[in-house]
Amino acid sequence: DADVTQTPRNRITKTGKRIMLECSQTKGHDRMYWYRQDPGLGLQLIYYSFDVKDINKGEISDGYSVSRQAQAKFSLSLESAIPNQTALYFCATSDTPGGVGGSYNEQFFGPGTRLTVL
C-alpha cells in the first residue's frame, strides 16, 4: 500500500467551481506539504503544515486554502477555480527533526493529482 495517497488522481472542472484535493499518509509524519508543478517548471510550494495546529503559506498560496484535519490528512481547496490553476498537484510528507523516520530533510510524495480547469 502507498504511504502517501491522493484523491482524486485526475479531475476536470469548470471555471468558478470549488474543488478539494485530498491527501492521506500512513508514514506517521507530522509535516505535510502541497505543491503544484507546471510544465517546464519545478515544484512550487503552496502551503505546508508542521503539525495539526500549524498552517503556513508557501510561495504561491493565492487562490488556495488548506485544512489539516488530522495528523494523517491534509486537504487543498481551490475556492473558485480558474484556468491558470490547471497543473499537477503533489502532496508530500516529512519527518520532524529528531524523529525516527529517517532524515527529516527528505520529503515523501504522493502520486499526484492532475487538475484541469476549463
Added chain:
Amino acid sequence: DQQVKQNSPSLSVQEGRISILNCDYTNSMFDYFLWYKKYPAEGPTFLISISSIKDKNEDGRFTVFLNKSAKHLSLHIVPSQPGDSAVYFCAAKHSNYQLIWGAGTKLIIKP
C-alpha cells in the same frame, strides 16, 4: 527569480556510460541539497542528498558533488541503466525546511 536552476531540459546517454546532471543555485544560505527522480504518473522519489558541509556523497551508482564556491552541484550515475530514464529534480533546503526546486532534467538512456 529562480534560486535553483537546471539548465539542461534533457540529456541523452548511452547505456553503460556516465550520466552527469547539473544544478546551479544562487542562495548561499541553502544548507542541504537533494536529488529526486520522477517517473511519469508518479510522484518524485528521493534519490540522494548532500549537506553543505560536505563536497561529495556516494550511494551505489549515484554520486553527488557539491562545489560551494561555484554554487554548483552535480549528480553522476555510473553506469547508466535503462531504468534510470526519468526526470531528475535538484532541490535545495532553506533553514526553515522549505525545499526550492529546479525545473528538472529529463534523462534518456539509450540501449
